[in-house]
Amino acid sequence: MIAFRDVVVTYPQRPMPALAGVSLDAARGHITAVVGPNGSGKSTLVRALIGSVALERGRVLVDDVSIHDLSRRARAVRIAVVTQREEPAFPLTVLEYISLGRYPHLGVWQSPARADLDAISNAIERTETSTFTARAITELSGGEWQRVRLARALAQGGDAIVLDEPTTFLDVAHEMAMFELLSRLAADGQAVLLVSHQLNLVARFAEHMVLLHRGHVEAAGTPSDVMQGAVLEQIYQWPLVITRDPAVGAPALVPLRVRTRGEHNS
Amino acid sequence: MHVSRWGALVVLLAAAIVAGVAFGTLHLSPGDVMHGLIGDGAPMSVAVVRTLRLPRVLLAALVGAGLAAAGAALQGSTRNKLAEPYLLGVSGGAAVGAVLATAARAPASLIPIAAFAGALTSVALALLVARASGGRGDPRVVLMAGVVVGAFANAVIMVVLANADAGAIRGALWWMMGSVTDASWMQVRVLFVFVVVGVGVLVALGRAIDVLALGDDTAAGLGIHVGRVSLGVYCAGALLAAGTVSAAGLVGFVGLLVPHLVRLAGARTHRTIIAAAALGGASLVVFADLFARTARAPSELPLGAVTALIGVPFFLILLRRLT
Numbered sequence: 017m018i019a020f021r022d023v024v025v026t027y028p029q030r031p032m033p034a035l036a037g038v039s040l041d042a043a044r045g046h047i048t049a050v051v052g053p054n055g056s057g058k059s060t061l062v063r064a065l066i067g068s069v070a071l072e073r074g075r076v077l078v079d080d081v082s083i084h085d086l087s088r089r090a091r092a093v094r095i096a097v098v099t100q101r102e103e104p105a106f107p108l109t110v111l112e113y114i115s116l117g118r119y120p121h122l123g124v125w126q127s128p129a130r131a132d133l134d135a136i137s138n139a140i141e142r143t144e145t146s147t148f149t150a151r152a153i154t155e156l157s158g159g160e161w162q163r164v165r166l167a168r169a170l171a172q173g174g175d176a177i178v179l180d181e182p183t184t185f186l187d188v189a190h191e192m193a194m195f196e197l198l199s200r201l202a203a204d205g206q207a208v209l210l211v212s213h214q215l216n217l218v219a220r221f222a223e224h225m226v227l228l229h230r231g232h233v234e235a236a237g238t239p240s241d242v243m244q245g246a247v248l249e250q251i252y253q254w255p256l257v258i259t260r261d262p263a264v265g266a267p268a269l270v271p272l273r274v275r276t277r278g279e280h281n282s
Numbered sequence: 283m284h285v286s287r288w289g290a291l292v293v294l295l296a297a298a299i300v301a302g303v304a305f306g307t308l309h310l311s312p313g314d315v316m317h318g319l320i321g322d323g324a325p326m327s328v329a330v331v332r333t334l335r336l337p338r339v340l341l342a343a344l345v346g347a348g349l350a351a352a353g354a355a356l357q358g359s360t361r362n363k364l365a366e367p368y369l370l371g372v373s374g375g376a377a378v379g380a381v382l383a384t385a386a387r388a389p390a391s392l393i394p395i396a397a398f399a400g401a402l403t404s405v406a407l408a409l410l411v412a413r414a415s416g417g418r419g420d421p422r423v424v425l426m427a428g429v430v431v432g433a434f435a436n437a438v439i440m441v442v443l444a445n446a447d448a449g450a451i452r453g454a455l456w457w458m459m460g461s462v463t464d465a466s467w468m469q470v471r472v473l474f475v476f477v478v479v480g481v482g483v484l485v486a487l488g489r490a491i492d493v494l495a496l497g498d499d500t501a502a503g504l505g506i507h508v509g510r511v512s513l514g515v516y517c518a519g520a521l522l523a524a525g526t527v528s529a530a531g532l533v534g535f536v537g538l539l540v541p542h543l544v545r546l547a548g549a550r551t552h553r554t555i556i557a558a559a560a561l562g563g564a565s566l567v568v569f570a571d572l573f574a575r576t577a578r579a580p581s582e583l584p585l586g587a588v589t590a591l592i593g594v595p596f597f598l599i600l601l602r603r604l605t
Contacts, residue, residue, distance in 0.1 A: 062499075063499065066499065066502040066503045067502060068498065068499055068502045068508075087505075088502070088505040088506065088507055089505040090505075091505065092503065092504050092505025093505070096503070097499075097500075097502075097503030098503075099497075099499040099500055099503060100499075101497075101499075102496060102497050102499075102500050103497060104495070104496055104497075105358075105361035105362070105363075105421075105495050105496075105497075106358070106495055106545070106550070107550065108492070108550050108551070109550065112550060112551060116492060116493055116496070116504065117504070119489060119490075119492075119493050119504050119505065119506075120504055120505035122489070124486055124489070125486075172504070178503075
């Protein structure tokens with residue numbers, strides 16, 4: 017559904033490209049997770065998709081059509097994006113905010129039709145946000161705000177959803193609930209492209225993992241293919257071991273403590 | 283926003299217009315006002331209503347509507363609660379355009395166009411300054427750039443005026459303090475076109491401004507061309523600043539204050555905020571002008587000074603509620 021082909025992006029006044037020839041696919045019905053250390057180019061991937069940065073080389077394709085040949089609106093109708101950070105400047109209500117997900121579907125003077133209202137109430141139901149639709153978005157807790165942002169993206173409709181670090185401010189329960197919901201979306205046939213720091217969670221939920229490092233794809237494949245101790249240790253520059261998640265047997269990363277001088281290992 | 287509040291805004295504006303036409307050096311009764319408007323009253327009151335008071339009141343209303351709508355839209359698109367044509371330097375640029383055109387003895391009909399060119403130049407300068415400092419997406423940097431451009435515009439005006447004769451300086455000074463004293467029907471017609479086009483564009487962009495207010499990346503994800511939409515808001519804001527500045531000089535605080543009042547009254551989406559701010563701003567400036575010409579009659583206070591006198595304390599109260 018979404019394909020990056022040999023994408024190169026260089027930010028002005030930076031010597032090294034943020035993306036140095038990245039190719040990857042996010043297919044319908046799967047969670048595809050992009051992982052990697054800080055500054056590896058994960059967020060630039062999302063920004064390349066929404067046209068916020070120019071491609072120096074390569075192509076970003078949506079069902080084999082280059083995003084350059086799609087209008088921004090047409091792209092937004094098909095792919096919903098939840099960016100890493102979003103600080104609303106003005107206090108819309110939760111319902112008004114979620115309704116903005118229908119923006120790309122509406123003409124300038126067109127008011128929401130039945131289909132739009134259905135998409136909005138459906139999104140509210142799936143994210144379990146119905147109890148606070150009248151509250152101001154500026155007064156939500158971190159967890160509520162993330163769910164409301166996801167609801168806005170779901171209201172947008174389309175066959176793909178792209179999320180950049182969606183669980184940053186969530187506690188364990190909300191984090192798991194978020195991943196379970198993404199998993200259901202993928203099962204319903206959506207392409208879910210997820211950028212995340214949470215290697216262990218991603219390894220449990222994603223079908224396909226892509227490991228980025230300094231703008232290059234360092235490894236790609238199933239979680240077991242990508243979660244290789246030696247490779248990860250090299251990339252993260254930190255001693256670690258890969259074990260198995262006791263619940264489901266997915267590969268799990270355990271970073272080790274560094275022994276410093278004067279400290280005794282007991 | 284609730285229907286009753288729209289009703290209240292319309293009633294307020296109607297009351298402001300009737301009061302603005304009725305009161306002055308010569309007080310007229312509501313009956314005189316009505317007969318004056320229809321044209322079958324005493325010749326004296328017909329003349330006062332039709333040639334003196336009504337164009338003045340309507341010009342004040344249009345100035346208020348344009349400034350408040352521009353402020354509401356700019357606050358949304360820049361994500362900055364302090365944005366308005368003055369602080370962003372747009373009005374300053376319009377003033378430079380108008381002063382240069384006047385100094386070059388250009389015909390009166392060209393002054394709004396020169397003001398528009400000046401306003402657009404200041405927008406371009408502010409955006410370039412913001413971009414050069416690397417803060418293109420940062421609303422605070424855009425505002426700071428605007429303040430700097432505004433200060434530069436002031437300096438240009440002072441340089442131009444330094445060589446002017448005393449009479450011209452006095453006229454220019456009065457105009458820079460804001461005034462609708464010399465309102466003519468011609469000015470009303472010109473500003474009406476500016477305000478209808480400017481506010482129309484902003485209301486059309488209202489939904490896009492709601493999305494833009496969520497931040498550049500989220501807006502891009504929702505299919506917005508961030509650069510184009512914000513440029514559209516700046517251009518419409520420049521048009522409104524140019525129209526109001528060439529009609530009435532520098533009238534401050536309306537663009538800052540009114541959108542906040544409208545938000546406090548429950549308007550949240552920008553289409554509502556912009557339209558309601560236009561109505562509220564019109565009422566505010568009509569009342570402010572009424573005060574300016576009646577408080578110390580027969581001499582007049584500068585309109586810009588009155589709006590600042592009302593605006594500053596109000597804004598300080600608001601600041602507590604906003605932060």
